[in-house]
Amino acid sequence: MSLIVQKYGGTSVGDADRIRNVANRIIATRKAGNDVVVVVSAMGDTTDDLIKLAYQVSEKPSERELDVLLSTGEIVASTLLAMSLKSLGCDAISLSGAQAGIQTDANHNKAKILNIEPSRIVSELKKGCVIIVAGFQGVTKESDVTTLGRGGSDTTAVALAAILGAKVCERYTDVEGIYTADPRAVPEATKLKEISYDEMLELATYGSKVMHPRAVELGQIYNIPILVASSFNDHPGTLIHGGPMEIRNKVTAITQDMDVAKITIVGVPDKPGIAASIFEPLAKACVSVDTIVQNASIKNITDLTFTVAKGDAEKALRVVNPIAAKIGARECLADTRLAKVSIIGCGMQNTPGYAATMFSTLYAAGVNIQLITTSEIRITVIIAEDKAKEAVRALHKAFELEKE
Numbered sequence: 001m002s003l004i005v006q007k008y009g010g011t012s013v014g015d016a017d018r019i020r021n022v023a024n025r026i027i028a029t030r031k032a033g034n035d036v037v038v039v040v041s042a043m044g045d046t047t048d049d050l051i052k053l054a055y056q057v058s059e060k061p062s063e064r065e066l067d068v069l070l071s072t073g074e075i076v077a078s079t080l081l082a083m084s085l086k087s088l089g090c091d092a093i094s095l096s097g098a099q100a101g102i103q104t105d106a107n108h109n110k111a112k113i114l115n116i117e118p119s120r121i122v123s124e125l126k127k128g129c130v131i132i133v134a135g136f137q138g139v140t141k142e143s144d145v146t147t148l149g150r151g152g153s154d155t156t157a158v159a160l161a162a163i164l165g166a167k168v169c170e171r172y173t174d175v176e177g178i179y180t181a182d183p184r185a186v187p188e189a190t191k192l193k194e195i196s197y198d199e200m201l202e203l204a205t206y207g208s209k210v211m212h213p214r215a216v217e218l219g220q221i222y223n224i225p226i227l228v229a230s231s232f233n234d235h236p237g238t239l240i241h242g243g244p245m246e247i248r249n250k251v252t253a254i255t256q257d258m259d260v261a262k263i264t265i266v267g268v269p270d271k272p273g274i275a276a277s278i279f280e281p282l283a284k285a286c287v288s289v290d291t292i293v294q295n296a297s298i299k300n301i302t303d304l305t306f307t308v309a310k311g312d313a314e315k316a317l318r319v320v321n322p323i324a325a326k327i328g329a330r331e332c333l334a335d336t337r338l339a340k341v342s343i344i345g346c347g348m349q350n351t352p353g354y355a356a357t358m359f360s361t362l363y364a365a366g367v368n369i370q371l372i373t374t375s376e377i378r379i380t381v382i383i384a385e386d387k388a389k390e391a392v393r394a395l396h397k398a399f400e401l402e403k404e
């Protein structure tokens with residue numbers, strides 16, 4: 001028997017009927033001759049609701065308690081799915097992250113998996129059970145429950161696939177695969193048959209919520225193919241893999257990330273050590289800084305701009321304001337109404353013209369570009385958030401990604 005790891009997202013287990021639908025899909029996978037380990041997300045909007053509740057009782061909820069609270073969402077879904085499978089005559093057992101042997105560091109709310117001790121899973125599989133693991137969670141060596149960051153159930157699934165030697169990790173969700181843009185924002189987006197780990201990692205990091213970035217990284221490191229498909233039908237999905245790929249001489253996909261704020265320190269004296277004096281305290285305050293741009297200086301005075309998540313903007317200003325005063329900078333400005341739009345594709349490597357098309361398309365759409373960053377297979381612009389949707393659609397059209 002070969003082993004398949006399947007992951008079902010929150011919408012796919014959103015109510016009792018949907019849980020029964022998932023149970024039937026698992027039974028069909030078993031009947032096809034596979035052992036199955038399943039990872040589930042919390043039902044529907046459970047995680048959002050639990051976070052809201054936490055903030056109703058506390059301005060700054062304890063990170064430890066918050067992790068225990070959030071982990072219960074996935075536990076509810078896993079137990080219900082196990083009950084549903086049993087009622088349909090299929091042996092099944094639910095396991096929390098800790099019971100499944102998922103050990104993490106102690107970085108609450110964004111923990112990293114350090115190791116998986118799979119003996120319980122293996123022994124239950126030997127008994128012929130389907131294993132349902134509560135996603136998005138683990139346990140520290142001090143036995144404290146941790147969570148892996150929003151969307152982290154994907155990472156649980158790929159990590160289990162790697163440790164158990166599964167032939168594939170199937171990730172079932174509410175869309176039929178990876179599209180050339182978010183199909184909810186761009187109805188003319190097309191489904192891709194396949195995509196490389198490198199491209200998917202850029203997509204995931206630059207705003208496409210359909211895969212947790214760490215899951216893609218683990219897939220690439222352990223060479224686990226990941227199939228993204230719908231839990232509501234059997235249409236072919238998208239395979240994320242590292243093998244030879246059909247050559248695609250165009251942009252693969254366009255993403256948008258609405259969670260962007262920009263901080264600019266104006267009139268910074270240009271001398272050694274200044275950047276360190278700003279970014280070290282930010283790191284200590286756990287503010288994760290993204291794009292950093294420093295202008296060429298004029299008369300030894302420059303501007304320094306960086307972006308952070310919107311929720312971190314206030315904290316970043318609190319850290320940076322006193323430093324700016326101390327080093328003699330003129331002022332600090334923040335803009336929290338920004339978005340990032342990226343074009344991504346291996347086809348862009350060594351081919352000129354993509355940047356020119358991107359910028360002229362945005363100009364024609366009346367979109368002002370505030371910052372630009374690139375990797376070998378990505379060009380990102382930072383623009384006003386109210387222009388993001390329009391920008392994505394214009395670029396999708398300009399790069400000829402729409403349905404024929």
Ligand code: ADP
Nearest residue numbers: 009010011173177178179181182184208209210
């Ligand atoms: P799940 O609950 O199954 O984990 P998510 O909501 O995390 O599902 O991810 C699926 C969603 O990702 C889709 O509903 C879709 O709106 C969004 N998405 C964003 N970009 C893309 C893309 N390029 N292709 C497919 N889906 C995308």
Ligand code: ASP
Nearest residue numbers: 041047136150151152153
């Ligand atoms: N339930 C968690 C979230 O909403 C984890 C996940 O769904 O992957 O972020």
Ligand code: MG
Nearest residue numbers: 009151209210
């Ligand atoms: Mg998700």
